[in-house]
Amino acid sequence: MCLAVPMKLIKIDGVKGIVEMGNINYEVNLELIEKPEIGEYLIVHAGFAINKINKEEAIITLGLFKEINENINA
Amino acid sequence: MLKYIDEYRDKKTADSIISEIKKIRIKDNINIMEVCGGHTLSILKYGINTLIPENINLLSGPGCPVCVTPNEYIDQSIELSGMKNVIIATFGDMLKVPGSKSSLQKEKENGRTVKICLSTMDAVKTAIENPSKEVIFLGIGFETTAPSIAVALKHAYNENIKNFSVLCGLKTMPDAMLALVKDNKIKINGFICPGHVTVITGSKIYDNIASNYKIPCVTSGFEPIDLLMTIKMILMQLKNKNIKNEIEYKRAADYNGNIKAQKIINEIFNEAESNWRGIGIIDKSGLKIKNSFAKFDAQKKFAIKVIQTNENPLCICGDIMRGIKKPSECKLFKKVCTPDNPVGACMVSAEGNCANYFKYSQN
Numbered sequence: 001m002c003l004a005v006p007m008k009l010i011k012i013d014g015v016k017g018i019v020e021m022g023n024i025n026y027e028v029n030l031e032l033i034e035k036p037e038i039g040e041y042l043i044v045h046a047g048f049a050i051n052k053i054n055k056e057e058a059i060i061t062l063g064l065f066k067e068i069n070e071n072i073n074a
Numbered sequence: 075m076l077k078y079i080d081e082y083r084d085k086k087t088a089d090s091i092i093s094e095i096k097k098i099r100i101k102d103n104i105n106i107m108e109v110c111g112g113h114t115l116s117i118l119k120y121g122i123n124t125l126i127p128e129n130i131n132l133l134s135g136p137g138c139p140v141c142v143t144p145n146e147y148i149d150q151s152i153e154l155s156g157m158k159n160v161i162i163a164t165f166g167d168m169l170k171v172p173g174s175k176s177s178l179q180k181e182k183e184n185g186r187t188v189k190i191c192l193s194t195m196d197a198v199k200t201a202i203e204n205p206s207k208e209v210i211f212l213g214i215g216f217e218t219t220a221p222s223i224a225v226a227l228k229h230a231y232n233e234n235i236k237n238f239s240v241l242c243g244l245k246t247m248p249d250a251m252l253a254l255v256k257d258n259k260i261k262i263n264g265f266i267c268p269g270h271v272t273v274i275t276g277s278k279i280y281d282n283i284a285s286n287y288k289i290p291c292v293t294s295g296f297e298p299i300d301l302l303m304t305i306k307m308i309l310m311q312l313k314n315k316n317i318k319n320e321i322e323y324k325r326a327a328d329y330n331g332n333i334k335a336q337k338i339i340n341e342i343f344n345e346a347e348s349n350w351r352g353i354g355i356i357d358k359s360g361l362k363i364k365n366s367f368a369k370f371d372a373q374k375k376f377a378i379k380v381i382q383t384n385e386n387p388l389c390i391c392g393d394i395m396r397g398i399k400k401p402s403e404c405k406l407f408k409k410v411c412t413p414d415n416p417v418g419a420c421m422v423s424a425e426g427n428c429a430n431y432f433k434y435s436q437n
Contacts, residue, residue, distance in 0.1 A: 005076075057324040072090040
């Protein structure tokens with residue numbers, strides 16, 4: 001039921017959107033999120049976008065991974 | 075390259091986190107429980123349980139929606155499927171779940187109409203396209219699924235779609251987790267909290283368990299590095315005796331959750347007790363459709379009753395979902411109970427504990 005994979009919003013038509021992952025497109029309902037915009041990455045559950053990926057937090061997390069790798073190799 | 079995926083599957087980063095986990099060194103046996111079918115799947119698929127020290131025991135709790143749905147509900151849905159001019163609309167993984175005497179799959183093979191939906195809106199569309207049929211959607215799931223069922227019910231209400239209803243079996247997580255905390259058969263030292271439930275509810279729902287019961291709660295993402303990081307965060311809390319409610323999955327979840335989704339849940343549903351397969355009735359652990367939407371509540375609309383339900387006495391799904399036993403301790407596992415011939419619900423769903431042990435584990 002739960003596609004835990006973030007998918008990119010490529011089209012908006014009212015409350016419907018099209019998201020893509022790799023070469024596959026899915027239709028999603030956008031009624032549960034605020035102001036969806038083309039190009040945003042969405043978390044999709046059972047045909048509904050339930051949130052947007054927070055880009056800033058994702059960058060911070062990746063920075064943390066880099067730090068862990070550097071500490072281990074130091 | 076898949077954005078927000080590949081970097082969370084990077085082997086070098088995983089190795090680094092595993093080394094850090096090994097350095098934490100806690101002597102005692104530690105039970106860490108996840109309560110999300112997606113986490114069960116990832117842990118077994120990536121072998122996370124085999125990469126960490128032996129005294130860290132990963133347990134799967136009641137996090138698979140199909141698995142926690144009791145026989146009573148399955149029997150009711152089968153009963154409904156037998157009525158005239160009915161289309162049962164359901165997520166696919168409900169199909170093979172055995173009820174007391176049959177399953178929806180068997181009833182479908184016998185000619186009853188069961189339609190698989192990828193979204194609740196597919197079910198609404200089916201109702202619009204089949205005005206002479208009653209379309210009954212099997213509304214199971216947790217807080218993650220509840221808003222999508224609420225949206226469907228609201229559409230049906232606003233557009234006066236009279237032939238659509240929901241058999242509501244929705245469940246909510248915090249009080250079920252609390253019931254496990256209070257269960258003296260199992261000692262839980264940390265919770266890997268469900269990522270997508272938290273996207274909706276916010277991590278605030280775990281404050282009580284972390285603050286008052288002193289059990290680390292960390293909301294996790296679904297990739298292997300998310301889960302390894304989460305395990306590390308739980309162990310650090312235990313090591314430093316600094317128990318708190320944290321989020322690893324910050325790219326998707328926060329403390330307050332999706333307010334828009336919470337509003338629609340509260341508009342359509344009331345909190346209610348709920349019956350969990352193998353666990354029993356837990357107060358405030360479910361959602362029921364409000365009286366103002368009663369004409370879309372299949373339970374009320376069809377006054378369906380099931381007199382007696384039966385479960386295979388040898389099936390230990392309940393103990394498995396409470397973390398008391400592992401699938402390998404079940405007499406039926408791999409011998410009688412297989413994905414092709416499931417005895418218990420845990421062997422059916424792609425998120426089920428037994429199904430994943432069957433697929434990925436050596437034991």
